[in-house]
Amino acid sequence: MTLQLTAPEQATARIALPTSKSISNRALLIAALCGNQPSVLHPALCDDTSVMVEALSCTGGDINVGAAGTAMRFLTAYFATREGISVTLDGVERMRQRPIGPLVDALRSLGAQIDYLGNEGFPPLRVTGRTMHGGDVVMDGSVSSQFISAVMMILPAIGGGRIQLTGDIVSMPYIQMTAAVMRDMGGDVEINHDNITIGKGYAGNDLMVEADWSAAAPWYALAALLPQSHLTLDGLVPDSIQGDAHLVELGAKLGIHSRFGTTGVTLDTSHFIGCCCSCFADMSGTPDLALQWAVLLCLLERSFRMTGIRTLWHKESNRVEALRDELLKLGYVLKIDGEDAILWYGDRVPVGQQPPVINTHGDHRIAMAFAPAAVRFPGLIIQDAEVVTKSYPSYWRHLEQCGFTITELAQ
Numbered sequence: 393m394t395l396q397l398t399a400p401e402q403a404t405a406r407i408a409l410p411t412s413k414s415i416s417n418r419a420l421l422i423a424a425l426c427g428n429q430p431s432v433l434h435p436a437l438c439d440d441t442s443v444m445v446e447a448l449s450c451t452g453g454d455i456n457v458g459a460a461g462t463a464m465r466f467l468t469a470y471f472a473t474r475e476g477i478s479v480t481l482d483g484v485e486r487m488r489q490r491p492i493g494p495l496v497d498a499l500r501s502l503g504a505q506i507d508y509l510g511n512e513g514f515p516p517l518r519v520t521g522r523t524m525h526g527g528d529v530v531m532d533g534s535v536s537s538q539f540i541s542a543v544m545m546i547l548p549a550i551g552g553g554r555i556q557l558t559g560d561i562v563s564m565p566y567i568q569m570t571a572a573v574m575r576d577m578g579g580d581v582e583i584n585h586d587n588i589t590i591g592k593g594y595a596g597n598d599l600m601v602e603a604d605w606s607a608a609a610p611w612y613a614l615a616a617l618l619p620q621s622h623l624t625l626d627g628l629v630p631d632s633i634q635g636d637a638h639l640v641e642l643g644a645k646l647g648i649h650s651r652f653g654t655t656g657v658t659l660d661t662s663h664f665i666g667c668c669c670s671c672f673a674d675m676s677g678t679p680d681l682a683l684q685w686a687v688l689l690c691l692l693e694r695s696f697r698m699t700g701i702r703t704l705w706h707k708e709s710n711r712v713e714a715l716r717d718e719l720l721k722l723g724y725v726l727k728i729d730g731e732d733a734i735l736w737y738g739d740r741v742p743v744g745q746q747p748p749v750i751n752t753h754g755d756h757r758i759a760m761a762f763a764p765a766a767v768r769f770p771g772l773i774i775q776d777a778e779v780v781t782k783s784y785p786s787y788w789r790h791l792e793q794c795g796f797t798i799t800e801l802a803q
Contacts, residue, residue: 393800395777395788396747397766400795403614403621407790409656411436411627412604412634413783414462414566417444418545418573419599421466424448425473425549426596430577433600439782450479457483459708459754459782462538464515465495469542472504473549474521480509482516486754489514490706495539498529502543502550526551526592533561533586536703541570544590548579552592561586562703565635565677572633573599603627603656605636607784609684610760612643612659614794616688617767619661623794626656638678642685645671646692676700683715683761690724690736691768697735705731708782709753718762721748722769747771756782763791773801 416435421444423430435441443460447467457463464483471479482488493513496506503524509516526547531540540555544567547553561567571581571588578595581588608625615623630637630652640650640657649660671689675682675698682701689696704711712734716726725739748769752759756779766772780787792798 393776393778394803395774396799396801397763397772397774397791398770398797399764399767400618401620402618403623403794405622405790405794406624406626407611407793408626408786409603409607409628410438410784410786411601412606413438413440414569414604414606414634415573415599415601416441417462417466418541418570419577419601420444420448421470421545422574422577422579422594423599424470425546426577426594430594430596431598433598435601436604436783438785452477452479454480454482457481457487459484459486461487461490461708464490465492465536465538465542466545468492468495468506468517468519469499469546471519471521472499472506473524473546475523477521479519480516481519482509484754486708487515491535492517492539494532494535495542498531498539498543499524501529502527502553524550526553528554528556530556530558532559533557534559534702535562536706537561537563537566537570540567540588544570544581544588545574547590548574548593552580552590554590555588557586557588562676562700563635563679565638569633569635602629602632602634604783605632605634605639606680607787608639608657609636609681610764610787612639612648613684613688613691613761613764614767615648615659615661616643616646616664617691617764619664621661621794622658624653624656624658628652628657630657635678636681639681642673642681671696673698674700676702679703680757683711683757686715686726686734686736687719687761687765690719690722690726691765693738695735695737697729697733699733701734702732707755707757709755709758711755711757714751714753714755714758715761718750718758721745721750722765743769747773749773749775752776752779754779756780756784760784760787763787766796
């Protein structure tokens, strides 16, 4: 599906954000470990959670997770604990390029039986469930928080244990989110710097899933680009367990005030400061916000240096190179500084094709990050726009709700 976007001069809308797929997938896995006795209330309704729900009901055979990286990691750990069940886990071609070796090594140290069916260290996997044992495990914290979260969640079911993290720990807010969900569902978790201690068993408490702060990022961007707008985002809470609630602080640096009410947050741009000085942003704790914020800062003509992006090389797409390529279509020359930093210091080139055509690279974050660029580039075209169903199926409808004109183009 190819869409052409024309933005309004200002946007006024109340947006019912989807619930968090990150919280949902954690809660769904823990509920399955508990025999589905606890209830997960208002789970996200998107591709990623659909994959989890379907896979968790399987009693063997082939499971294709598509592009759902979280599902691949979490299900690997889950099925390793399912004694007597054997499954094959596979996905799209990009999934076969995303490393999973550190997780497999950690699970094997706890007694798991996992075999590679292709390249060593990458999916597809054959996971044969068996009786595992708790205990101590050492994991590299600099690779992926999802590996650590996967092991954390199964430890109560196999006797508890301790995870010793080494290296620079990336995406710590996601590890803390996992711990919060585990506690809410009756698990015993303590995080002390680079040590995570986990007790045995879950109480099996019900969990209510909160709205998705990651899904709020495009609306903060839109508020910045159309500062006379009035946007209310339902379901967001100020004391969220999601690291992406850092949007409040990021927005405040641009003059976007987040006013919390009984139903959500209203974005107040009456003190918007727009482009002024260059800025520095460390996104190591909130990598899912990096694409949106990089695109926004370019559109605001605000130079920046952004670090903490090393995990973006191995997401649904190579997000670093994809971001650079698509920003160039808008005339912004993004520089890559090693594996962990990008910067834009105002370098521009003439825009080529008019209107620009954005390739989403099969990645929902790219589609959502670039859509607000239609404010600066009327008629902007987004290819493969259906990728947003991975996390935010109602995204295009919500853009129309706040005044965008969206036309589906013939293929």
